[in-house]
Amino acid sequence: MTSRRAFVKKGIAGLVTGGVLSQSAFARDFVFEKKADTFKLAMAGFSFVNFKLDESLEMMKKTDVHYLCIKDFHLPYKSTAEEIAAFHEKLKQAGVTGYAVGPIYTKTPQDIDNAFDYAKSVGVKLIVGIPNHEDLKYVSDKVKETGIRYAIHNHGPEDKLYPNATSIHNLIKDLDPGLGICFDMGHNRRDNQDSVADLGKYSKRIFDIHLKNVTAATKEGKTCELGRGIIDIPAFVKMLRKVKYDGCCSLEYEKDMKDPLAGIAESVGYFKGVCDAGN
Numbered sequence: 001m002t003s004r005r006a007f008v009k010k011g012i013a014g015l016v017t018g019g020v021l022s023q024s025a026f027a028r029d030f031v032f033e034k035k036a037d038t039f040k041l042a043m044a045g046f047s048f049v050n051f052k053l054d055e056s057l058e059m060m061k062k063t064d065v066h067y068l069c070i071k072d073f074h075l076p077y078k079s080t081a082e083e084i085a086a087f088h089e090k091l092k093q094a095g096v097t098g099y100a101v102g103p104i105y106t107k108t109p110q111d112i113d114n115a116f117d118y119a120k121s122v123g124v125k126l127i128v129g130i131p132n133h134e135d136l137k138y139v140s141d142k143v144k145e146t147g148i149r150y151a152i153h154n155h156g157p158e159d160k161l162y163p164n165a166t167s168i169h170n171l172i173k174d175l176d177p178g179l180g181i182c183f184d185m186g187h188n189r190r191d192n193q194d195s196v197a198d199l200g201k202y203s204k205r206i207f208d209i210h211l212k213n214v215t216a217a218t219k220e221g222k223t224c225e226l227g228r229g230i231i232d233i234p235a236f237v238k239m240l241r242k243v244k245y246d247g248c249c250s251l252e253y254e255k256d257m258k259d260p261l262a263g264i265a266e267s268v269g270y271f272k273g274v275c276d277a278g279n
Contacts, residue, residue, distance in 0.1 A: 035279050039245045041271060042099065044210055044252035045071030047260060053087070057094040059261050063268045069128060069208070069250050070098045077118050084122055099248055100208060102128030103153045103182070109138050119148050128153050128182040128208055133161065133171060140175040149178045151207040156187030157219045164191040165198045169205060180205040184252070186212035189231050190221040196235045203243035210252040211271065223254035226267035234274050241278075 043065050048056035053074045060068065068091065075087050075098075091098055101124055104115045112135060119127045127150045131139050143150050152172065154162045162168050165188050168181050183206045185195040199206065213229025214221040226233060240249070251271070253264050 037241065037275060037279075039209075039240050040067050040248050041065055041211075041268065042067035042069060042248035042250040043264075044069050044250040045074060046103075047251065047253045047257075047264065049073065050258050053090065057090070057096060059264060060096055061094055062261065063265050065251070065268060066096055067099050067248050067250070068096050069100045069102065069248070070122065070124070071102075072104075075101075075122065077114065079121070081121070088123070098122065098124060100124050100126035100128055100151075102151075104129045106131045106135065109135060112139055112142060116142050116146055116148055120146065125149060126151060126207060130155075130161065136171055136175060136179070140172075140179045143176045143178040147178075149180065149207050151180050151182035153182040153210070154184050154187055154191075156184075156190040157192075159187070164188045164193045165202050165206075166193065169202050172205065177205070180207040182206075182208040182210060184210040184212070185231060185236065186210065186214045186221075186223055186229075186252075189214050189217050190219060192217045195231055196239050199236065199239045199245075200243055203245060206245065206247070208247055209245075209249045211249040211267075212252050212254070213267075223252075225255070225263050225270070226251070227270035233271070234278060237271075237274050237278055 043060055045068060048059070056074065060066070075084065079087070088098065101119050101122055104127060106112045106115055106129060112131060115127055115129060125148055127148060129150055130153055139150055152162055152168045154164050154168055157163055165181055165183055172179050181202060183199065183202070185199070188195045188198060211226070212223050213226050213231045213233065215224050215229055217230060251264065251267055253260050253267060256263050
């Protein structure tokens, strides 16, 4: 027994002699390198509908999120070049990049032209929009003409145009490949669709994701904190990796919208934790 204790003490001393235990060859064998994901966590601008830009950026800073889908209440459609430059400078100072604009509702071809002009002036290559069915060919032609991609947003069972991802895909599958889907996984689930399976099925046409969870797969389902709803978020992250999704997952937090920081922070932390755990 004495010799065994001496052996153990000698072994520990040997590990410690070269410095901290974790720096030993033994410990290094158990350090795993984290793989970088191709997708990025972002914020959907609508989450901040009740807040000015400075307040919104402060919340993003507190939750360590660095990409934003820009809404017009933060950067109006008719902004001047100087106002746009000042907007981007403010984002840069906060460590945030604006990667898209929208959602933008359009009723006419002129509205669509305006949306593309806005995206071009803002300097982004993605529009999230909701066009009428009869204008889809026109949108497709604008995508081809400008090189700006366009992602159609689904809004659940109340939406007569685009309730789910399948409804969008069926309408655009034969149009320009730059016309795709802004996949609102929460509204898709509220329409009783499988959001994990649909991500896998339509991934090649999904350009943007509104990241959220919901309380029920029905019209009555509400947005909730990301880890508290009925969508299996670990399975969703696994599918993101399987399809090699390389766009943004924009958290759209539509609960407690006048006091959202706690829910946003919980959701961001949960998503990052799921990603880290599965790496």
